[in-house]
Structures are given as C-alpha cells and as structure tokens.
Amino acid sequence: MASPPTKRTMLALRACDLFPPAIQHTLISDITFQGDYGLTPDASISFGEDIVSFQRSKLFNCIRNLLSEDNARAALLDELGNEWVFEVVEIDGVRRVAISHGDHHFVLPDFYGLSPDKTERVMRFEKEAEEVNLPNDAAGGWRETLTSRSLLDSEVDLLLKETKETPLRVMASIGSALGTGHADISTFVPRSERYYERLVGEYQQHRTITEYALTGATARIRQLFSWRPVDGFLLSLLLSSHSSISSAIKTELPDEHVLVPAYEWLEADGDRISQIGAIEIGLQILDKLPAVQPSVRAMIEDIRDDNPDNEQSRSHLCSSLIVLVDGELSRTKILRGKPPFWRRLASIAQASLIERCIIKAGVGVAHFSEWASQARAQQFYLQTLTDLRQEPRWLPDYASPAQLKAEFISRIMTSARQNADKIRDPELRELLLGEGLHSLPSMIEFPFAFLSGPLEGGLEAQLEPPPQFLKEIEEQLTSDVLTPPSFVALVNSALIFRLDSKQVQLATKALRSAKHQLRQVHNEERLFNALRGVAIVAAVTRSGELAEELRILVRRCRREPGRSFSIGEATVIGLIAAAAYPQLREWTQFVGEWLTELAFDSSQPDEMRSLLSEIRRLCQVAPELWFTCGRAEAALSAALARTST
Numbered sequence: 001m002a003s004p005p006t007k008r009t010m011l012a013l014r015a016c017d018l019f020p021p022a023i024q025h026t027l028i029s030d031i032t033f034q035g036d037y038g039l040t041p042d043a044s045i046s047f048g049e050d051i052v053s054f055q056r057s058k059l060f061n062c063i064r065n066l067l068s069e070d071n072a073r074a075a076l077l078d079e080l081g082n083e084w085v086f087e088v089v090e091i092d093g094v095r096r097v098a099i100s101h102g103d104h105h106f107v108l109p110d111f112y113g114l115s116p117d118k119t120e121r122v123m124r125f126e127k128e129a130e131e132v133n134l135p136n137d138a139a140g141g142w143r144e145t146l147t148s149r150s151l152l153d154s155e156v157d158l159l160l161k162e163t164k165e166t167p168l169r170v171m172a173s174i175g176s177a178l179g180t181g182h183a184d185i186s187t188f189v190p191r192s193e194r195y196y197e198r199l200v201g202e203y204q205q206h207r208t209i210t211e212y213a214l215t216g217a218t219a220r221i222r223q224l225f226s227w228r229p230v231d232g233f234l235l236s237l238l239l240s241s242h243s244s245i246s247s248a249i250k251t252e253l254p255d256e257h258v259l260v261p262a263y264e265w266l267e268a269d270g271d272r273i274s275q276i277g278a279i280e281i282g283l284q285i286l287d288k289l290p291a292v293q294p295s296v297r298a299m300i301e302d303i304r305d306d307n308p309d310n311e312q313s314r315s316h317l318c319s320s321l322i323v324l325v326d327g328e329l330s331r332t333k334i335l336r337g338k339p340p341f342w343r344r345l346a347s348i349a350q351a352s353l354i355e356r357c358i359i360k361a362g363v364g365v366a367h368f369s370e371w372a373s374q375a376r377a378q379q380f381y382l383q384t385l386t387d388l389r390q391e392p393r394w395l396p397d398y399a400s401p402a403q404l405k406a407e408f409i410s411r412i413m414t415s416a417r418q419n420a421d422k423i424r425d426p427e428l429r430e431l432l433l434g435e436g437l438h439s440l441p442s443m444i445e446f447p448f449a450f451l452s453g454p455l456e457g458g459l460e461a462q463l464e465p466p467p468q469f470l471k472e473i474e475e476q477l478t479s480d481v482l483t484p485p486s487f488v489a490l491v492n493s494a495l496i497f498r499l500d501s502k503q504v505q506l507a508t509k510a511l512r513s514a515k516h517q518l519r520q521v522h523n524e525e526r527l528f529n530a531l532r533g534v535a536i537v538a539a540v541t542r543s544g545e546l547a548e549e550l551r552i553l554v555r556r557c558r559r560e561p562g563r564s565f566s567i568g569e570a571t572v573i574g575l576i577a578a579a580a581y582p583q584l585r586e587w588t589q590f591v592g593e594w595l596t597e598l599a600f601d602s603s604q605p606d607e608m609r610s611l612l613s614e615i616r617r618l619c620q621v622a623p624e625l626w627f628t629c630g631r632a633e634a635a636l637s638a639a640l641a642r643t644s645t
Contacts, residue, residue: 043055043056043157044056044079045059047099047106047108048104048106051104052078052082052084052099052101052104052106053078053079053080054076054078054079055079056153057153058076059076060111060114060153060156062074062076062086063086063097063108063111063114064114064115064116064150066086066087066088066097067088067095067097067114067115067116067117067120068115068116069088072087072088073085073086073087074086074087078101082101083101084099084100084101085099085100085101086098086099087099087100089107091107094110094124095115095120096108096110097111109160110124110128111156112124112125113125113146113150113151113155113156113159114150114151114156115150116150118146118147121146121147121150122143122146122147125139125142125143125146126143128163129142129143129163130227131168132163132166132168132169133166133167133168133223133224133227133228134162134163134166135198135223138162142159142162165190165192165194165195165198166195166198167195167198167199167235167238167353170190170195170353171353171356171357173187174187174188174353174354174357175357175360175361178357178358178361178363179361185324185328185375185376188324188325188328188350188354189324189325189328189329189332189350190350191332191334192334193334193335196334196335196346196350199238199346199349199350199353200216200217200220200238200239200342200345200346200349201216201217201219201220201221201239202216202219202220203216203338203339203342204216206339206342207339207458208341208458208459209242209244209245209341209345209455209456209458209459210244210459212341212342212345213242213244213245213247213248214244214248217239217245217248218248218251218252220236220239221236221239221245221248221249221252222252224236225252225254229254229255229258230254230258230259230261230262232254233249233253233254233258233259233262234262234265234266234270234274236249236252237249237266237270237273237274237277237278238271238273238274238349238352238353239277239345239349240273240274240276240277240278240280241273241344241345241348241349241453241454241455242345242453242455242456243280243411243414243415245277246276246277246280246281247280249277249281250280250281250284250285253281253285256285256288256289259285259289259292260289260291260292260295262278263278263282263292263295263296264295266278266295266299267295267298267299269356269359269360270299270356270359271318271352271353271355271356271359272303272314272315272318272352272355272404272408273318273348273349273351273352273355274352274356275299275302275303276303276408276411276412278295278296278299279296279299279300279412279415280411280412280415282295282296283296283415283416283418283419283422283423283432284415284419284422285422286419286422286423286424287422287424293425293428296428297425297427297428297431300412300431300432300440301431302314303405303408303409303412304409304431304438304440304443306405308400308401308402308404308405309401309402311365311366311369311370312365312366313365313401314355314365315401315402315404315405315408316365316366316369316401317355317358317365317368317369317372318351318352318355318401318404319369319373319399319400319401319404320368320369320370320372320373321351321352321354321355321369321372322347322348322351322399322404322454323372323373323376323377323380323399324351324372324373324375324376324380325347325348325350325351325354326343326344326347326348326351326376326380326383326384327375327376327377327378327379327380327383328375328376328379329343329346329347330376330379330380330382330383330621331376331379331620339390339391339458340387340390340391340394340457340458341391341455341456341457341458344454344455345455348454378617379617379621380396380399381396382575382614382617382618382621383621384396384399385572385575385576386575386618386621386622387457388457388539388575388576388578388579389578389579389581389582389584389587390457390458390582391457391458392457392458392539392540392542392579392582393452393456393457393458393459393461393495393540394452394453394454394455394456394457395536395576398451398452398454399454402448403448403451406445406448406449406451407449407451407453407454409440409443409444409449410444410449410450411453412432412440413432413440413441413444413449416432416433416440417433420433446492447492447495447496450495450496451495451496452495460498461496461497461498461540462498463496463497463498464497464498465493465497465498465499469489469493469497470493470503472489473489473490473493473503473506474506476488476489476490477490477506477507477509477510478506478510481514481519481520482510482511482513482514482517482518482519483518483519483520483521484518484520484521484526484527484529484530485530486510486518486530487507487530487533487534487537488533490503490506490507490533490537491533491534491536491537494536494537494540494541495536495540499537499540499541501541501543504537504538504541504543504545504546507534507537507546507549508543508545508546508549511534511546511549511550511552511553512549516549516552516553516555516556517556518530518553518557524565527557527565528565528569528573531550531553531554531557531569531573532572532573532576534546534550534553534577535547535550535573535574535576535577536576538550538576538577538579538580539576539577539578539579539580540579541580542579542580542581542582543580544580544581544586544590546577546580547577547578547580547581547590550573550577551574551577551594551597554570554573554574555597555601558570558601566607567598567602567607567610567611568610568614570598571594571595571598571611571614574590574591574594574595574598575591575618577590577594578590578591578594584624588622588624588625588627588628589628591618591625591628591629592625592627592628592629592631592632593628595611595615595618595629595632596628596629596631596632596635598611598632599611599615599631599632599633599635599636600632600635602636602639605640605643608636608639608640608643609640611632611636612633612636612637612640615629615632615633615636616633619633
C-alpha cells in the first residue's frame with residue numbers, strides 16, 4: 001500500500017498551483033525537483049491518434065517485463081478498461097513491442113531505454129544518437145546512464161525530448177504534419193533554445209555576424225562535416241543567410257567528388273538560402289570542380305526568373321516563412337537574450353528547413369505562404385522595429401519578396417566579381433558579368449541591391465559616399481523650399497554609405513529653417529515616405545538631435561488641415577527614429593514620449609483602439625516599455641471606456 005504524501009510534498013504541489021501550466025510542467029518534470037519533494041508523477045500516454053490511452057507507470061512496467069523475456073506476451077487494461085495484448089516483435093533485426101485489441105494493431109515507439117539488457121540499451125542509443133547527430137555533450141550523460149541501468153519512467157520522456165530537439169527529427173515532424181494536414185505553429189517553430197543552438201551553433205557573446213561566422217558557426221559546420229560529409233554540407237547550408245558563413249563552409253568542404261550529387265539535389269529540391277550559399281561556394285571552386293557548373297547555372301537562372309510579385313514564387317514563400325518563424329520566436333521569447341542577428345540567423349535557418357519540407361511534400365506554395373505571412377506578421381513587424389535600437393540598418397520591409405530577391409542577386413554578383421577568373425564558360429560568364437537583357441547586372445536597381453542584408457543591421461557602412469552624392473545632398477537640403485524629395489539623396493546615402501555629422505546637421509538645419517514645414521506635398525504616401533526616410537537617417541546615424549526635430553515635423557504634419565496622416569504611420573516613424581538612441585533607457589523614454597503624445601492627440605475611437613492595440617502588443621515585444629508607455633495605455637483605455645458608455 002502506497003504511503004500518504006508528506007507535508008513537504010503537499011506544500012510543493014500547492015505552490016505549483018500558483019504558477020502557469022507551462023511552469024508547472026517544467027517543475028514537475030524535473031527529476032531533481034521530484035526527488036527533493038518526494039513526487040512520483042504519473043501520466044497518461046495515448047497512441048493511434050488517441051484511440052487508446054494507458055497509465056504511464058503500468059505501460060512502462062509491462063514493457064520492461066516483456067523485454068526481459070524472449071517471445072513474451074502480456075495483457076494490459078487501457079484507461080477505459082479494454083484489454084490489449086502486448087507482444088515482442090522483431091522489425092529490421094530490432095525488438096519492438098506491438099499491441100492489439102480487436103481490429104486495432106500498433107507498433108509502439110521504440111522504448112529501448114526500458115530494456116534490462118545493457119548491451120541492447122547502449123547499442124540502440126548509439127544508433128539513434130548517430131542518426132539524429134546528437135551533440136557529444138548531450139550524448140555522454142545518456143550513454144553513462146544507459147550503461148549503468150535502465151531508464152526511470154520520467155527519464156523516458158526526457159530522452160525522447162533530447163532526440164526530438166534536433167534538426168533531423170524536427171524536419172521529420174514537419175514532413176509528417178504537412179502530409180497529414182494537422183499541425184500548429186509549434187510544429188514548425190520549436191519552442192526550445194537548445195534546438196536552435198543545435199541548428200546554427202552556440203552563441204557566445206559575439207557582437208556581429210562576421211565574428212560569429214569565425215567561431216560559433218565554424219564550430220557547428222566542422223561538427224556537421226565530421227558527422228556525415230554530404231548531409232553535414234546540406235545542413236550547414238541552412239546557415240547561409242550571410243556570405244561570411246558561406247565562406248566558413250567553403251573552408252571545411254568534404255571531398256570534391258561527393259559534392260556533385262549534393263549540388264544536383266539542391267538544384268531540384270533545395271531551399272533558396274541554401275541555394276545562395278551553394279552558388280557562392282560553387283563559384284569559388286569552379287576551377288577545381290567544373291562538374292558543379294550545370295547545377296550552379298540552373299539555380300542562378302531559377303533565382304533570376306523568379307517573380308516576387310507572384311504568390312506562387314519561391315521568394316514569396318521564403319519571405320513568408322521568415323516572417324512566420326521570426327514572429328513566433330518573438331512571441332515565445334525563447335531567444336530573447338540573444339542579439340537580433342543571431343535570432344534572425346536561427347529564424348532564417350528554420351524557415352529554410354521548413355521550405356525544404358514544403359518542396360518535398362509538394363504543398364501548394366501560395367496557400368501556405370498566405371497563411372505563414374499573416375500568422376505572425378504584426379509580431380514580426382514590431383519586433384524588427386524594436387531591434388533597430390541594436391541593429392539600425394535592417395528594417396522590417398527588407399523581408400519583402402522583392403527585397404529578398406534583390407539581396408540574392410546582389411550576393412551572387414558580388415561572388416561572381418570576386419571569382420571572375422574562375423568563370424570560363426561563355427554562357428555562365430554572360431549571365432553573371434555580361435550586359436545582355438537576361439544577365440544579372442541588367443537587373444540591378446539602386447538602392448535595393450545595395451541595402452543591408454538581414455544579418456547586417458548591426459554592421460556599420462564601409463563605403464564612403466561619392467562626391468556627387470554629397471553635392472546632391474547639400475543642394476537638396478539648402479534649397480529655398482523644403483519638399484519631400486529634398487531628403488531623397490540623404491536617405492539613399494544613409495542606407496548605403498558612411499555619413500558624417502555634416503550631412504545630418506544639414507538635415508537638422510533645413511528642418512529648423514523651414515519651421516518644420518514641407519511644401520509641395522501632393523499625396524500622403526509621398527509625405528510618409530519622406531518622414532520615414534528622415535527617421536531612418538536619424539536611426540542609422542544615431543542622431544538624437546535629428547530625431548527630436550522629426551518629432552516636431554510629424555506633429556505639424558498631423559495637425560495641418562486636410563491631412564490624413566494615420567496614427568499607425570506616425571507610430572512606425574517614431575519607432576524607427578527611436579533607434580537614434582542605442583541605450584535602453586533613452587530609447588524607452590523617446591518611445592514613451594512619442595506614443596504618449598499620439599495618445600493624447602487622438603480623438604477618434606477607431607484611431608484610439610488601433611493605437612491602444614499597438615501599444616499593448618509593442619509592450620509585449622519589449623516589456624521595458626511598460627514603464628514609459630503606461631500613461632498612454634491608461635489614457636487610451638479610459639477614453640475608450642467613456643465612449644462605450
């Protein structure tokens with residue numbers, strides 16, 4: 001007869017009730033916590049899409065008894081009282097447990113950890129660890145446990161979770177979900193920091209993507225190649241959202257003869273990010289391995305011909321998946337302690353992994369893209385705007401299909417120019433370096449091909465502005481009349497070139513001289529683009545002075561008769577301009593003051609509801625803002641309460 005729970009155990013259970021379910025589950029699942037407080041949790045385990053459920057302790061004891069004998073059979077009642085027959089069967093030389101009741105037959109998951117046979121436990125674990133590429137630091141502890149004894153009931157779930165949090169198992173889960181049509185976002189975007197470290201490598205206080213490529217990414221790439229050269233190469237390409245990682249992959253390449261089949265697979269079934277990385281690497285090794293040239297050329301032509309305006313396009317799918325994954329990671333906050341570039345590296349790698357699964361499953365791209373782009377769009381947008389404080393050179397609009405294609409074309413052309421002497425095929429050379437109608441150079445548009453990539457938001461611009469640009473900036477900002485086009489040269493230069501304080505001072509002085517008024521504003525879109533451009537300049541140059549002048553300009557524009565300058569547009573401009581303050585305290589103060597002013601300036605219920613929703617969502621993304629935005633939230637809530645009575 002089981003002994004009654006102790007007072008200590010009851011207090012622990014009562015305390016757990018005070019926490020949300022997710023925290024309760026984490027505590028009760030912790031073996032140390034169980035031991036300290038005398039907890040022996042049980043659970044219900046279901047099989048066959050919930051056709052049958054068993055109490056975990058009884059199920060595992062039955063399996064232990066079966067695996068201790070050869071050709072054993074046993075019976076066990078499920079939770080509804082139905083009797084199921086259990087027996088050991090051999091599948092591909094491996095002992096498994098099958099169950100049956102009437103017309104229902106199942107082979108249970110592989111519970112090898114419950115076997116009393118040490119050799120069987122260890123051998124099966126080693127095989128599984130190799131199959132999923134379980135990291136050595138994780139495998140070592142389990143190897144030691146399985147060598148000394150069979151697993152406890154609670155450890156079975158922990159081992160299963162350990163192996164599930166690997167890219168190969170996640171890919172299998174996504175493929176299965178796409179095949180059945182039953183999945184939620186957590187299937188596509190795992191809620192585990194450990195998983196993303198296994199996907200892209202461990203972050204160790206790196207400041208930029210170029211630093212990370214030399215250490216964390218390189219360590220991950222080496223481990224993948226030492227596991228399986230070809231599979232490791234294909235998995236490492238998921239990290240290719242920046243050319244520095246493509247270069248790191250190139251230095252660790254396996255034997256050249258194994259690359260040709262990998263390139264052929266990438267041409268047919270690869271995701272866009274992996275294809276870009278493979279193209280950059282392929283152009284570097286064309287002289288040594290010309291056999292990859294047909295695949296390299298085919299991938300380049302496919303990217304060139306992809307229409308980002310088409311919902312069926314691969315660039316549209318890639319964009320939608322990035323928004324989905326990064327937005328979900330923002331919502332769950334599991335990577336909140338990581339810098340934006342590392343979170344985006346993980347987001348894009350996971351988006352690319354999902355893209356591979358979609359291609360393999362033959363899922364309709366347009367339908368999936370529509371769902372993915374809408375599911376977490378607002379969360380992604382606000383997260384990226386708050387990221388500007390740390391990395392001001394990459395805006396949420398840059399995740400659009402058109403801009404992603406421009407980014408891809410730019411990376412391919414940069415690699416082609418760097419390896420021009422290795423491109424000897426006339427047709428490939430014309431495609432990459434020629435001036436024909438169908439060449440890549442003919443597709444270059446300023447400034448889109450020269451904007452920062454998704455992992456480059458924290459990198460400073462390296463190019464000095466040409467003299468003609470500086471002259472144009474000065475002419476536009478010192479003209480007698482200040483109009484929206486007066487800022488075009490400055491904005492375009494700020495996104496690409498390294499500007500000094502002189503150009504920013506010109507803009508600040510121009511706004512003051514014009515008394516914060518813009519003339520010849522023919523439409524609201526033009527006005528918004530001009531103000532947004534000034535905000536970008538303030539953010540990129542970290543000019544708090546320009547941000548403050550912009551605040552006055554936006555205020556005047558919103559109050560001018562006949563203007564339909566929306567509250568949403570004003571909010572976006574303010575969040576971009578806030579990046580002029582990289583320190584958290586100053587940033588939260590600027591955002592709070594900007595949104596509070598908008599809140600007290602709002603009078604229409606629809607406008608107030610929109611702003612209130614935006615403030616609450618923004619404070620979920622960046623909880624630090626509650627302190628400075630609380631007054632705005634309270635004022636809007638009170639005003640809306642009055643209008644509803």
